Amino acid sequence: MTDIPSAPAAGAAWGARPKDALAPTPDRSGTGRAATPRRGPADPVRALMHRHRALCERAVDPLEIAAGLEAHGVTDRTAARFRHRDVFSLAEELYARVPRDTETPSATRELAPEPAGWALWALLPGVVCALAVEGVQLTAGGVRLVAGAVGAAAFVVALTLTLRRGPLRAGPRARPAARLCAAWLMAYAIGGDGLLAEAVRGGPDGGWPLDPAAATGLAFAVAPAMWCAHLFSVQARRKLESSRGLAEFAGRSRPLLLATVALFLVGLTACLAIAQLAYGADAFAAAAALGVLLWLARLLAAHGFAGAATKVLAAAASAELLALAFVFAGRLPGCAALGRPVEAVVRTWGAGALPAAVCGAAALALLARAAAVLARASAHCDQ
Known part of the structure; x- marks a missing residue:
């Protein structure tokens, strides 16, 4: 019997899927027809991105997105469900994917010295x-x-x-x-x-x-x-x-x-x-x-x-x-x-x-x- 292909690893690069992930599942019903393959969400971050779009659009660096996500109850454990190791990594992807009206440097901003x-x-x-x-x-x-x-x-x-x-x-x-x-x-x-x-x-x-x-x-x-x-x-x-x-x-x-x-x-x-x-x-x-x-x-x-x-x-x-x-x-x-x-x-x-x-x-x-x-x-x- 052919082995069932395993799911992509949780730490795999975003959007990468192995070639055999789309292979048909072997027939187990005896009808001679291959079963339709099960697929997870193609882009699990998309829903989160739309939910917090206003936060991502006005953020000047990924840290502000991470802080906003944390304030809305997103933890490192939650980020793991989106294939990220922590909230900071998830915030960096959201910052990179959401367009803003004006281009700002993606690198973390330096602390501007306040007037003395x-x-x-x-x-x-x-x-x-x-x-x-x-x-x-x-x-x-x-x-x-x-x-x-x-x-x-x-x-x-x-x-x-x-x-x-x-x-x-x-x-x-x-x-x-x-x-x-x-x-x-x-x-x-x-x-x-x-x-x-x-x-x-x-x-x-x-x-x-x-x-x-x-x-x-x-x-x-x-x-x-x-x-x-x-x-x-x-x-x-x-x-x-x-x-x-x-x-x-x-x-x-x-x-x-x-x-x-x-x-x-x-x-x-x-x-x-x-x-x-x-x-x-x-x-x-x-x-x-x-x-x-x-x-x-x-x-x-x-x-x-x-x-x-x-x-x-x-x-x-x-x-x-x-x-x-x-x-x-x-x-x-x-x-x-x-x-x-x-x-x-x-x-x-x-x-x-x-x-x-x-x-x-x-x-x-x-x-x-x-x-x-x-x-x-x-x-x-x-x-």
């Missing part, structure tokens, strides 16, 4: 905050309130202008709720510890102490935050260009993220330490945890994952707000038990222990999320 202006703009929030703090400390009475309000408004404007440039710009997907939560967390870092300590002691009877070191240190930390975000984006893009599979890129990008977080933590620590020497502070850990939390949240938003950042920021802001509310609510008749846990924490470890624990836990949650989503190719290519 944003690197200087990154210093602006720290300078404005330092001037505002000095203005508040050199004045008194009603003038101090005016100086504080003007300084706070100037800082908000400077921070907004800075974040609209460079690698931490969040784009149209940025959510107002995230900005509101970040503003509350910053406000708590400046005056929340003093208010909480006074509330535990039965106050406040008037004003409460503020923390200029936290404000100034976090403001100057905007510069290393933007520099580290730029470094991460550039290095991740280069690793994406040299990777030959989604799993390989994920394995190379996660250590890069952890190294960048450590580098930012060094820069943040330096900024806070200098501010502490200038103004004095006792909530170093809380400010450091908040700085990492805000940086991770903005990094996720800049790469298109603002939803997770907003939820974690909202949870941290709510925890700090509830802590203050429970202390004041404990003064009501019959509600003393509400404030006891917070009061015990403050008396044992100090007022800064609460925001340090809250922001530290939130930062760890965002770091885990970032390690998962920023390891995707789609997080580093324009869609």
Whole structure:
């Protein structure tokens, strides 16, 4: 009996079929007629090409197609069904086969150097905050309130202008709720510890102490935050260009993220330490945890994952707000038990222990999320 011809190997060159693939199948029915040969799809990539034609037409290199395919759920295992070893190889064929209105080089594009202006703009929030703090400390009475309000408004404007440039710009997907939560967390870092300590002691009877070191240190930390975000984006893009599979890129990008977080933590620590020497502070850990939390949240938003950042920021802001509310609510008749846990924490470890624990836990949650989503190719290519 004649052997049945085998199917083409999965790794064969595209479009190549052995000569005996079209040979008639031997008769097994006894009718004397050869059976019609079974044929697979002549071009299995064609359907995928038509489905994602818009993506392929606007892509400037195969990496953008690979990122778009991954965002639509195409994995290396899926690419194997199209006779390709991985999504990158499949994207290269789609890029080669789909015509574009204008000819672009098929080779991977080089990273165009961004204007260096944003690197200087990154210093602006720290300078404005330092001037505002000095203005508040050199004045008194009603003038101090005016100086504080003007300084706070100037800082908000400077921070907004800075974040609209460079690698931490969040784009149209940025959510107002995230900005509101970040503003509350910053406000708590400046005056929340003093208010909480006074509330535990039965106050406040008037004003409460503020923390200029936290404000100034976090403001100057905007510069290393933007520099580290730029470094991460550039290095991740280069690793994406040299990777030959989604799993390989994920394995190379996660250590890069952890190294960048450590580098930012060094820069943040330096900024806070200098501010502490200038103004004095006792909530170093809380400010450091908040700085990492805000940086991770903005990094996720800049790469298109603002939803997770907003939820974690909202949870941290709510925890700090509830802590203050429970202390004041404990003064009501019959509600003393509400404030006891917070009061015990403050008396044992100090007022800064609460925001340090809250922001530290939130930062760890965002770091885990970032390690998962920023390891995707789609997080580093324009869609």
